[in-house]
Amino acid sequence: MVTVLNFVRYAFSCLLVSAAVFAVVAAIATSETSFYLVPQAVQGLLLVIGLFLLGIVEGLQMCGRPTHAHNVLF
């Protein structure tokens, strides 16, 4: 029962994220965002770069977070 519940939660989350990615890509493709004057390819590239940089900074911060007693670096 727990396994089925977990599967449902994973599936729900993946569907939600996929729908969000689809909606954002569709919005960029139809130039509906605030950056509508910028070419769509540049918008997409900026989005990927922004997400990547944000991921790096968030992960770097977690390296120093004292949540796991055995692996805190700084």
Next chain:
Amino acid sequence: MKQETEAYRVSHPRAYATGRLAFKGENIERFLIGRQLCVIFLVFFIARLTTSNALWFMRGSGVATFIMEAGLLGALIVAVLAQLAPQIVASKFPVQFMQCRGMNSALRVCLFLEATGIAHATWLIAYAWIRLAGWRDPPNINEAAISNVAEVRVTAYEFNYSPQPLRKTPEPYNSTNPYPYP
């Protein structure tokens, strides 16, 4: 407990270099300030990039229009892909994460952002807060002991059982002082 940087000095040299830079002086606090600035800038930027009017197939539904125009889908993407996933990975494998290329540069960018002084009011507010609250560091615990729990235990043991105060640097052995240790 903090992991000793020497433990991964040879196996993960880039992580070691980043850790050394983070340890230097008040770089941890400076990194936290620069990092937060960086995160806020990026989140606002991505929010502008992902928020739009409702798409053609959503325009009939009030809920879908609200979700799209409020930027909730963009928030979901940011939270899942760019915040939570890297945090989980980094918390499980911090050394490997810091070994990736670009981590040292990211740390330097954060330190640079702090050095520009945009958020220096933070230091004033923090110092004023500490001063007003009257918080002080414990007098018997030195800086090295804070970073090493074992050393704190030894210090506490010596503090409790030593017959007289310990000398930090024992006097050198010579003929006039045959017993340099207390």
